[in-house]
Amino acid sequence: MRIGELSRRTGVPVPTIKYYLREGLLPGGELTSPNQAQYGEAHVHRLKLVRAMVEVGKLSVAATRDVLNAVDEPGNSLHQVLGIAQAAVTPAPVAADPEDWARAEELVDALVVRHGWAVKPDNPARHALAQLVVTFRDLRQDDLLDLFDDYAVAAERLSTAELAMIGRREGLDAKVEGAVLGTVLGDALIGAMRRLAQADASHRAFEAARG
Amino acid sequence: MRIGELSRRTGVPVPTIKYYLREGLLPGGELTSPNQAQYGEAHVHRLKLVRAMVEVGKLSVAATRDVLNAVDEPGNSLHQVLGIAQAAVTPAPVAADPEDWARAEELVDALVVRHGWAVKPDNPARHALAQLVVTFRDLRQDDLLDLFDDYAVAAERLSTAELAMIGRREGLDAKVEGAVLGTVLGDALIGAMRRLAQADASHRAFEAARG
Numbered sequence: 001m002r003i004g005e006l007s008r009r010t011g012v013p014v015p016t017i018k019y020y021l022r023e024g025l026l027p028g029g030e031l032t033s034p035n036q037a038q039y040g041e042a043h044v045h046r047l048k049l050v051r052a053m054v055e056v057g058k059l060s061v062a063a064t065r066d067v068l069n070a071v072d073e074p075g076n077s078l079h080q081v082l083g084i085a086q087a088a089v090t091p092a093p094v095a096a097d098p099e100d101w102a103r104a105e106e107l108v109d110a111l112v113v114r115h116g117w118a119v120k121p122d123n124p125a126r127h128a129l130a131q132l133v134v135t136f137r138d139l140r141q142d143d144l145l146d147l148f149d150d151y152a153v154a155a156e157r158l159s160t161a162e163l164a165m166i167g168r169r170e171g172l173d174a175k176v177e178g179a180v181l182g183t184v185l186g187d188a189l190i191g192a193m194r195r196l197a198q199a200d201a202s203h204r205a206f207e208a209a210r211g
Numbered sequence: 212m213r214i215g216e217l218s219r220r221t222g223v224p225v226p227t228i229k230y231y232l233r234e235g236l237l238p239g240g241e242l243t244s245p246n247q248a249q250y251g252e253a254h255v256h257r258l259k260l261v262r263a264m265v266e267v268g269k270l271s272v273a274a275t276r277d278v279l280n281a282v283d284e285p286g287n288s289l290h291q292v293l294g295i296a297q298a299a300v301t302p303a304p305v306a307a308d309p310e311d312w313a314r315a316e317e318l319v320d321a322l323v324v325r326h327g328w329a330v331k332p333d334n335p336a337r338h339a340l341a342q343l344v345v346t347f348r349d350l351r352q353d354d355l356l357d358l359f360d361d362y363a364v365a366a367e368r369l370s371t372a373e374l375a376m377i378g379r380r381e382g383l384d385a386k387v388e389g390a391v392l393g394t395v396l397g398d399a400l401i402g403a404m405r406r407l408a409q410a411d412a413s414h415r416a417f418e419a420a421r422g
Contacts, residue, residue, distance in 0.1 A: 011306065045350070052346045055305045079417045086406045091399075094266045095222060117411040125406035132400050135263045139256070141392055143376055148400075150372045154365040155404035159412040161361045165354055167416055179413075181352055186405060188302075189343050189359075191398045193366035195297045195336035198394070200328040201370040205378055206290045 003029070006039045010047045017047065023061050025050045025068060049177070057184040063088040067184070071176055081176050085183040090124040093131040104133035107145070115152050162186070214240070217250045221258045228258065234272055236261045236279060260388070268395035274299040278395070282387055292387050296394040301335040304342040315344035318356070326363050373397070 007014045020026045026046055029037030046068075053064045070076055070084040096104075108129045112119060119126070136144050166178040218225045231237045237257055240248030257279075264275045281287055281295040307315075319340045323330060330337070347355050377389040 011308075048349055052350060056342060056346050058302065077417065079413050082409065082413050086410065090403070090406060091269065097222075112407065115408075115411075117407055118414045119407050119410045123407065123410055125403045125410070128399065128403040129407070131267060132396060132403065135267050135396065136392070138259055139263060139388075139392065141389060143380070144373075144389065144393065147369075147372055147376060148404075150369060151401055151404045152408065154369055155401060155408040156412075158358075158361060158365055159405060159408040161358055162355075163409070163412045163416050165358060169354070177350075178352060178355065181347070181350065182355065183406075183409070185343060185346065187398065187402045188339065190362055190366060190401050190405070192301070192336045192339040192343065193359075193362045194370060194397060194401070195301060195394075196323065196328055196330050196334065196340070197326075197363065197366040197370040198293065198374070199297065199330045199334055199336070200326075201367075201374045202290050202293050202390075203329045205374050206288065 001039050002036065003039065006043055006047065009044050010051065012047055012051055020047070020050055020061075023065060025061065025065055049181075052181065053184050057089075057188060059088060059184060067180060071180060078172065078175055078179060082179045082183065085180045087124050089184055089187065090128050092124075093127045096131070096134045100134050100137065101130060104130040104137070107133050107148075111148060111152060114149070115156065158186075158190070212250050213247065214250065217254055217258065220255050221262065223258055223262055231258070231261055231272075234276060236272065236276055260392075263392065264395050268300075268399060270299060270395060278391060282391060289383065289386055289390055293390045293394065296391045298335050300395055300398065301339050303335075304338045307342070307345045311345050311348065312341060315341040315348070318344050318359075322359060322363060325360070326367065369397075369401070 001009070003014055003017060006012075007017055012020075017026065021028060026043065029039040029043065031037050050064060050068070053059045053067065054061065059067070067081075067085050067088050070081045076084075105126070108126050111129075112126070133145065136142065162182050163179075166175050166182065169175050169178055212220070214225055214228060217223075218228060223231075228237065232239060237254065240250040240254065242248050261275060261279070264270045264278065265272065270278070278292075278296050278299045281292045287295075316337070319337050322340075323337070344356065347353065373393050374390075377386050377393065380386050380389055
Protein backbone atom coordinates (compact mmCIF):
# COMPACT_ATOMS: atom_id res chain seq x y z
CA MET A 1 0.00 0.00 0.00
CA ARG A 2 1.07 3.62 -0.43
CA ILE A 3 1.60 6.05 2.45
CA GLY A 4 -1.93 7.51 2.03
CA GLU A 5 -3.48 4.09 2.55
CA LEU A 6 -1.16 3.44 5.53
CA SER A 7 -2.45 6.70 7.02
CA ARG A 8 -6.12 5.72 6.43
CA ARG A 9 -5.58 2.27 7.93
CA THR A 10 -3.97 3.59 11.14
CA GLY A 11 -5.50 7.04 11.56
CA VAL A 12 -1.99 8.54 11.74
CA PRO A 13 -1.65 11.66 9.48
CA VAL A 14 0.83 11.40 6.57
CA PRO A 15 3.15 14.17 7.92
CA THR A 16 3.34 12.31 11.26
CA ILE A 17 4.19 9.05 9.45
CA LYS A 18 6.96 10.88 7.56
CA TYR A 19 8.26 12.27 10.85
CA TYR A 20 8.33 8.77 12.40
CA LEU A 21 10.16 7.45 9.28
CA ARG A 22 12.78 10.21 9.60
CA GLU A 23 13.20 9.51 13.33
CA GLY A 24 13.68 5.78 12.70
CA LEU A 25 10.58 4.65 14.59
CA LEU A 26 9.19 3.00 11.48
CA PRO A 27 11.31 1.09 8.90
CA GLY A 28 11.18 2.52 5.37
CA GLY A 29 8.86 0.99 2.77
CA GLU A 30 10.01 -0.81 -0.40
CA LEU A 31 10.95 1.79 -3.02
CA THR A 32 9.00 1.28 -6.25
CA SER A 33 10.25 4.54 -7.77
CA PRO A 34 12.59 7.27 -6.45
CA ASN A 35 9.61 9.08 -4.89
CA GLN A 36 7.31 6.23 -3.99
CA ALA A 37 7.42 3.46 -1.44
CA GLN A 38 5.16 0.51 -0.71
CA TYR A 39 4.20 -0.48 2.84
CA GLY A 40 2.90 -3.79 4.20
CA GLU A 41 0.96 -5.18 7.17
CA ALA A 42 4.11 -5.10 9.33
CA HIS A 43 4.15 -1.30 8.87
CA VAL A 44 0.50 -1.04 9.90
CA HIS A 45 1.18 -2.96 13.10
CA ARG A 46 4.41 -1.10 13.90
CA LEU A 47 2.71 2.25 13.35
CA LYS A 48 -0.11 1.31 15.74
CA LEU A 49 2.53 0.29 18.28
CA VAL A 50 4.35 3.63 17.93
CA ARG A 51 1.07 5.48 18.29
CA ALA A 52 0.18 3.54 21.45
CA MET A 53 3.54 4.35 23.00
CA VAL A 54 3.68 8.03 22.00
CA GLU A 55 0.03 9.15 22.15
CA VAL A 56 -1.46 6.85 24.78
CA GLY A 57 1.67 5.99 26.80
CA LYS A 58 3.03 9.57 26.53
CA LEU A 59 6.54 8.35 25.84
CA SER A 60 8.89 10.77 24.07
CA VAL A 61 9.89 9.99 20.48
CA ALA A 62 13.50 9.41 21.65
CA ALA A 63 12.41 7.01 24.41
CA THR A 64 10.10 5.17 21.98
CA ARG A 65 13.00 4.75 19.56
CA ASP A 66 15.22 3.34 22.35
CA VAL A 67 12.56 0.79 23.26
CA LEU A 68 11.84 -0.21 19.65
CA ASN A 69 15.55 -0.57 18.88
CA ALA A 70 15.78 -2.95 21.85
CA VAL A 71 12.75 -4.89 20.54
CA ASP A 72 14.33 -5.17 17.07
CA GLU A 73 17.77 -6.26 18.27
CA PRO A 74 17.80 -10.04 17.66
CA GLY A 75 20.26 -10.90 20.46
CA ASN A 76 18.20 -9.31 23.26
CA SER A 77 16.40 -11.53 25.79
CA LEU A 78 12.92 -10.71 27.07
CA HIS A 79 14.46 -9.73 30.42
CA GLN A 80 16.81 -7.28 28.68
CA VAL A 81 14.07 -5.65 26.58
CA LEU A 82 11.93 -5.29 29.69
CA GLY A 83 14.81 -3.55 31.47
CA ILE A 84 15.22 -1.07 28.60
CA ALA A 85 11.45 -0.40 28.45
CA GLN A 86 11.43 0.17 32.21
CA ALA A 87 14.32 2.64 32.03
CA ALA A 88 12.53 4.53 29.23
CA VAL A 89 9.42 5.15 31.35
CA THR A 90 11.27 6.02 34.58
CA PRO A 91 11.98 9.76 34.98
CA ALA A 92 15.45 10.87 36.09
CA PRO A 93 15.52 12.09 39.70
CA VAL A 94 15.72 15.83 40.47
CA ALA A 95 18.36 17.27 42.81
CA ALA A 96 18.03 16.63 46.55
CA ASP A 97 20.05 17.16 49.73
CA PRO A 98 22.69 14.34 49.83
CA GLU A 99 21.91 13.45 53.45
CA ASP A 100 18.13 13.26 52.75
CA TRP A 101 18.90 11.18 49.68
CA ALA A 102 21.07 8.70 51.60
CA ARG A 103 18.34 8.27 54.27
CA ALA A 104 15.74 7.70 51.51
CA GLU A 105 17.92 5.08 49.82
CA GLU A 106 18.18 3.21 53.12
CA LEU A 107 14.39 3.01 53.29
CA VAL A 108 14.20 1.76 49.70
CA ASP A 109 16.96 -0.82 50.26
CA ALA A 110 15.14 -2.13 53.34
CA LEU A 111 11.88 -2.39 51.38
CA VAL A 112 13.58 -4.32 48.56
CA VAL A 113 15.13 -6.75 51.09
CA ARG A 114 11.81 -7.12 52.97
CA HIS A 115 10.01 -8.14 49.79
CA GLY A 116 12.87 -10.38 48.65
CA TRP A 117 13.19 -8.62 45.32
CA ALA A 118 16.18 -9.53 43.15
CA VAL A 119 16.83 -6.13 41.53
CA LYS A 120 20.13 -4.55 40.51
CA PRO A 121 21.55 -1.73 42.66
CA ASP A 122 21.42 0.66 39.68
CA ASN A 123 17.78 -0.07 38.72
CA PRO A 124 16.36 3.42 37.93
CA ALA A 125 13.13 2.61 39.77
CA ARG A 126 15.12 2.57 43.03
CA HIS A 127 16.04 6.21 42.44
CA ALA A 128 12.45 7.08 41.49
CA LEU A 129 11.29 5.57 44.77
CA ALA A 130 14.00 7.36 46.79
CA GLN A 131 12.87 10.60 45.14
CA LEU A 132 9.32 10.05 46.39
CA VAL A 133 10.57 9.31 49.92
CA VAL A 134 12.55 12.58 49.93
CA THR A 135 9.51 14.47 48.60
CA PHE A 136 7.01 13.05 51.09
CA ARG A 137 9.38 13.75 54.01
CA ASP A 138 10.15 17.25 52.78
CA LEU A 139 6.40 17.98 52.70
CA ARG A 140 5.93 16.37 56.14
CA GLN A 141 3.74 13.59 54.74
CA ASP A 142 5.67 10.87 56.53
CA ASP A 143 2.50 8.91 57.26
CA LEU A 144 2.17 8.20 53.52
CA LEU A 145 5.45 6.23 53.74
CA ASP A 146 3.53 3.64 55.79
CA LEU A 147 1.57 2.83 52.61
CA PHE A 148 4.71 1.74 50.73
CA ASP A 149 4.38 -1.94 51.73
CA ASP A 150 0.74 -2.00 50.53
CA TYR A 151 1.91 -0.57 47.22
CA ALA A 152 4.74 -3.13 47.04
CA VAL A 153 2.36 -6.07 47.63
CA ALA A 154 -0.08 -4.76 45.00
CA ALA A 155 2.77 -4.25 42.50
CA GLU A 156 4.03 -7.77 43.17
CA ARG A 157 0.64 -9.37 42.52
CA LEU A 158 0.10 -7.40 39.30
CA SER A 159 3.59 -8.14 37.95
CA THR A 160 3.28 -11.84 38.66
CA ALA A 161 -0.13 -12.06 36.92
CA GLU A 162 1.11 -9.98 33.98
CA LEU A 163 4.30 -11.93 33.38
CA ALA A 164 2.45 -15.26 33.73
CA MET A 165 0.07 -14.12 31.00
CA ILE A 166 2.91 -12.95 28.77
CA GLY A 167 4.81 -16.20 29.39
CA ARG A 168 1.84 -18.15 28.01
CA ARG A 169 2.09 -16.40 24.63
CA GLU A 170 3.52 -18.23 21.63
CA GLY A 171 6.78 -16.88 20.23
CA LEU A 172 9.34 -14.39 21.53
CA ASP A 173 8.04 -11.45 19.44
CA ALA A 174 4.57 -11.67 20.99
CA LYS A 175 6.09 -12.00 24.48
CA VAL A 176 8.38 -9.00 23.95
CA GLU A 177 5.54 -6.85 22.64
CA GLY A 178 3.34 -7.79 25.60
CA ALA A 179 6.12 -6.95 28.07
CA VAL A 180 6.75 -3.58 26.43
CA LEU A 181 3.06 -2.63 26.28
CA GLY A 182 2.49 -3.86 29.83
CA THR A 183 5.30 -1.59 31.00
CA VAL A 184 4.42 1.48 28.93
CA LEU A 185 0.60 1.29 29.13
CA GLY A 186 0.39 -0.49 32.50
CA ASP A 187 1.09 2.84 34.24
CA ALA A 188 -1.88 4.47 32.50
CA LEU A 189 -4.00 1.41 33.31
CA ILE A 190 -3.30 1.31 37.04
CA GLY A 191 -3.63 5.13 37.09
CA ALA A 192 -7.13 5.05 35.58
CA MET A 193 -8.17 2.19 37.88
CA ARG A 194 -6.87 4.03 40.94
CA ARG A 195 -8.90 7.11 40.02
CA LEU A 196 -12.12 5.14 39.65
CA ALA A 197 -11.53 3.19 42.87
CA GLN A 198 -10.52 6.42 44.66
CA ALA A 199 -13.60 8.30 43.47
CA ASP A 200 -15.72 5.45 44.82
CA ALA A 201 -13.81 5.21 48.13
CA SER A 202 -13.93 8.99 48.55
CA HIS A 203 -17.65 9.00 47.83
CA ARG A 204 -18.21 6.34 50.49
CA ALA A 205 -15.85 7.88 53.06
CA PHE A 206 -16.61 11.58 52.73
CA GLU A 207 -19.83 12.10 50.78
CA ALA A 208 -22.29 9.25 51.36
CA ALA A 209 -22.43 10.05 55.11
CA ARG A 210 -23.59 13.59 54.30
CA GLY A 211 -26.66 12.08 52.65
CA MET B 212 12.65 36.28 54.41
CA ARG B 213 13.59 37.68 51.01
CA ILE B 214 13.27 35.78 47.73
CA GLY B 215 16.95 34.72 47.82
CA GLU B 216 16.46 33.05 51.18
CA LEU B 217 13.22 31.42 49.94
CA SER B 218 15.28 30.01 47.05
CA ARG B 219 17.99 28.68 49.40
CA ARG B 220 15.43 27.10 51.72
CA THR B 221 13.63 25.24 48.91
CA GLY B 222 16.31 24.68 46.28
CA VAL B 223 14.09 26.38 43.68
CA PRO B 224 16.05 28.97 41.61
CA VAL B 225 14.93 32.63 41.93
CA PRO B 226 13.85 32.93 38.25
CA THR B 227 11.66 29.83 38.68
CA ILE B 228 10.10 31.31 41.84
CA LYS B 229 9.35 34.53 39.89
CA TYR B 230 7.78 32.45 37.13
CA TYR B 231 5.58 30.60 39.63
CA LEU B 232 4.56 33.96 41.18
CA ARG B 233 3.59 35.32 37.76
CA GLU B 234 1.64 32.14 36.95
CA GLY B 235 -0.27 32.36 40.25
CA LEU B 236 1.08 29.11 41.70
CA LEU B 237 2.53 30.94 44.67
CA PRO B 238 0.82 33.88 46.44
CA GLY B 239 2.81 37.15 46.44
CA GLY B 240 4.90 38.10 49.46
CA GLU B 241 4.24 41.09 51.72
CA LEU B 242 5.59 44.21 50.00
CA THR B 243 8.09 46.08 52.20
CA SER B 244 9.08 48.47 49.41
CA PRO B 245 7.98 48.80 45.77
CA ASN B 246 10.71 46.34 44.73
CA GLN B 247 10.98 44.08 47.73
CA ALA B 248 8.71 41.47 49.24
CA GLN B 249 8.92 39.35 52.38
CA TYR B 250 8.00 35.66 52.38
CA GLY B 251 7.06 33.36 55.27
CA GLU B 252 6.95 29.68 56.18
CA ALA B 253 3.67 29.25 54.27
CA HIS B 254 5.54 30.24 51.09
CA VAL B 255 8.28 27.69 51.81
CA HIS B 256 5.71 24.92 52.16
CA ARG B 257 3.68 25.99 49.12
CA LEU B 258 6.80 26.18 46.98
CA LYS B 259 7.82 22.66 48.01
CA LEU B 260 4.30 21.50 47.11
CA VAL B 261 4.49 23.15 43.67
CA ARG B 262 7.90 21.60 43.09
CA ALA B 263 6.61 18.13 44.04
CA MET B 264 3.69 18.46 41.63
CA VAL B 265 5.65 19.94 38.71
CA GLU B 266 9.07 18.29 38.96
CA VAL B 267 8.30 14.95 40.60
CA GLY B 268 4.65 14.50 39.58
CA LYS B 269 5.32 15.90 36.05
CA LEU B 270 2.11 17.95 36.11
CA SER B 271 1.96 20.95 33.77
CA VAL B 272 2.03 24.43 35.30
CA ALA B 273 -1.58 24.99 34.14
CA ALA B 274 -2.78 21.72 35.71
CA THR B 275 -0.90 22.51 38.93
CA ARG B 276 -2.61 25.90 39.10
CA ASP B 277 -6.04 24.27 38.61
CA VAL B 278 -5.40 21.87 41.46
CA LEU B 279 -3.98 24.53 43.81
CA ASN B 280 -6.91 26.87 43.07
CA ALA B 281 -9.23 24.04 44.08
CA VAL B 282 -7.21 23.48 47.27
CA ASP B 283 -7.41 27.21 48.13
CA GLU B 284 -11.15 27.58 47.47
CA PRO B 285 -12.71 27.57 50.97
CA GLY B 286 -16.09 26.11 49.89
CA ASN B 287 -14.64 22.96 48.31
CA SER B 288 -15.10 19.59 50.04
CA LEU B 289 -12.34 16.99 50.12
CA HIS B 290 -14.31 14.92 47.61
CA GLN B 291 -14.48 17.90 45.22
CA VAL B 292 -10.76 18.71 45.45
CA LEU B 293 -9.94 15.05 44.86
CA GLY B 294 -12.10 15.08 41.70
CA ILE B 295 -10.27 18.15 40.37
CA ALA B 296 -6.86 16.66 41.16
CA GLN B 297 -7.89 13.44 39.41
CA ALA B 298 -9.04 15.31 36.30
CA ALA B 299 -5.71 17.20 36.22
CA VAL B 300 -3.65 14.00 36.07
CA THR B 301 -5.88 12.16 33.56
CA PRO B 302 -4.88 12.68 29.92
CA ALA B 303 -7.57 13.49 27.34
CA PRO B 304 -8.35 10.57 25.03
CA VAL B 305 -7.05 10.55 21.45
CA ALA B 306 -9.35 9.94 18.48
CA ALA B 307 -10.69 6.41 17.89
CA ASP B 308 -13.21 4.65 15.65
CA PRO B 309 -16.69 5.37 17.13
CA GLU B 310 -17.73 1.70 16.98
CA ASP B 311 -14.54 0.52 18.72
CA TRP B 312 -15.01 3.27 21.30
CA ALA B 313 -18.61 2.22 22.04
CA ARG B 314 -17.55 -1.42 22.49
CA ALA B 315 -14.72 -0.32 24.83
CA GLU B 316 -17.10 1.78 26.92
CA GLU B 317 -19.34 -1.26 27.35
CA LEU B 318 -16.41 -3.20 28.80
CA VAL B 319 -15.57 -0.32 31.17
CA ASP B 320 -19.21 0.06 32.26
CA ALA B 321 -19.41 -3.67 33.01
CA LEU B 322 -16.20 -3.49 35.04
CA VAL B 323 -17.47 -0.53 37.09
CA VAL B 324 -20.74 -2.39 37.81
CA ARG B 325 -18.89 -5.63 38.67
CA HIS B 326 -16.78 -3.83 41.26
CA GLY B 327 -19.74 -1.86 42.58
CA TRP B 328 -17.99 1.47 42.07
CA ALA B 329 -20.10 4.61 42.53
CA VAL B 330 -18.48 6.84 39.87
CA LYS B 331 -20.06 9.49 37.68
CA PRO B 332 -20.67 8.69 33.99
CA ASP B 333 -18.41 11.62 32.95
CA ASN B 334 -15.46 10.65 35.19
CA PRO B 335 -12.41 11.21 32.91
CA ALA B 336 -10.80 7.97 34.15
CA ARG B 337 -13.60 6.05 32.38
CA HIS B 338 -12.45 7.54 29.08
CA ALA B 339 -8.79 6.84 29.90
CA LEU B 340 -9.70 3.21 30.52
CA ALA B 341 -11.78 2.97 27.32
CA GLN B 342 -8.78 4.37 25.45
CA LEU B 343 -6.60 1.55 26.76
CA VAL B 344 -9.21 -1.07 25.78
CA VAL B 345 -9.30 0.33 22.23
CA THR B 346 -5.48 0.37 22.08
CA PHE B 347 -4.99 -3.19 23.37
CA ARG B 348 -7.62 -4.52 20.96
CA ASP B 349 -6.18 -2.58 18.03
CA LEU B 350 -2.77 -4.13 18.74
CA ARG B 351 -4.35 -7.61 19.16
CA GLN B 352 -3.34 -7.81 22.82
CA ASP B 353 -6.80 -8.90 23.93
CA ASP B 354 -5.38 -11.31 26.51
CA LEU B 355 -4.15 -8.29 28.49
CA LEU B 356 -7.78 -7.25 29.00
CA ASP B 357 -8.15 -10.32 31.24
CA LEU B 358 -5.82 -8.57 33.71
CA PHE B 359 -8.21 -5.64 34.20
CA ASP B 360 -9.98 -7.21 37.17
CA ASP B 361 -6.66 -7.86 38.91
CA TYR B 362 -5.78 -4.21 38.37
CA ALA B 363 -9.19 -3.13 39.68
CA VAL B 364 -8.83 -5.18 42.88
CA ALA B 365 -5.31 -3.81 43.47
CA ALA B 366 -6.52 -0.24 42.88
CA GLU B 367 -9.40 -0.74 45.28
CA ARG B 368 -7.16 -2.01 48.09
CA LEU B 369 -4.68 0.85 47.64
CA SER B 370 -7.38 3.53 47.51
CA THR B 371 -9.09 2.22 50.62
CA ALA B 372 -5.80 2.12 52.59
CA GLU B 373 -4.81 5.59 51.32
CA LEU B 374 -8.09 7.29 52.11
CA ALA B 375 -8.26 5.63 55.55
CA MET B 376 -4.83 7.09 56.31
CA ILE B 377 -5.80 10.53 55.04
CA GLY B 378 -9.08 10.37 56.99
CA ARG B 379 -7.10 9.91 60.22
CA ARG B 380 -5.30 13.24 59.73
CA GLU B 381 -6.25 16.26 61.83
CA GLY B 382 -7.77 19.20 59.95
CA LEU B 383 -9.19 19.62 56.46
CA ASP B 384 -6.02 21.27 55.05
CA ALA B 385 -3.85 18.27 55.93
CA LYS B 386 -6.46 15.90 54.53
CA VAL B 387 -6.75 17.86 51.27
CA GLU B 388 -2.98 18.01 50.83
CA GLY B 389 -2.68 14.27 51.44
CA ALA B 390 -5.42 13.52 48.89
CA VAL B 391 -3.78 15.77 46.27
CA LEU B 392 -0.30 14.32 46.80
CA GLY B 393 -1.63 10.77 46.87
CA THR B 394 -3.29 11.40 43.51
CA VAL B 395 -0.42 13.27 41.84
CA LEU B 396 2.52 11.28 43.28
CA GLY B 397 0.69 7.97 43.76
CA ASP B 398 1.04 7.26 40.04
CA ALA B 399 4.82 7.66 40.24
CA LEU B 400 4.84 5.52 43.39
CA ILE B 401 2.94 2.56 41.98
CA GLY B 402 4.93 2.94 38.74
CA ALA B 403 8.28 2.64 40.55
CA MET B 404 7.00 -0.29 42.65
CA ARG B 405 5.71 -2.10 39.56
CA ARG B 406 9.10 -1.77 37.89
CA LEU B 407 10.95 -3.23 40.85
CA ALA B 408 8.44 -6.08 41.28
CA GLN B 409 8.48 -6.69 37.51
CA ALA B 410 12.28 -6.78 37.34
CA ASP B 411 12.20 -9.37 40.12
CA ALA B 412 9.37 -11.42 38.54
CA SER B 413 11.07 -11.27 35.14
CA HIS B 414 14.36 -12.37 36.68
CA ARG B 415 12.64 -15.37 38.30
CA ALA B 416 10.54 -16.27 35.25
CA PHE B 417 12.97 -15.76 32.41
CA GLU B 418 16.52 -15.47 33.74
CA ALA B 419 17.00 -17.57 36.89
CA ALA B 420 16.19 -20.79 34.99
CA ARG B 421 19.03 -20.08 32.55
CA GLY B 422 21.49 -20.32 35.46
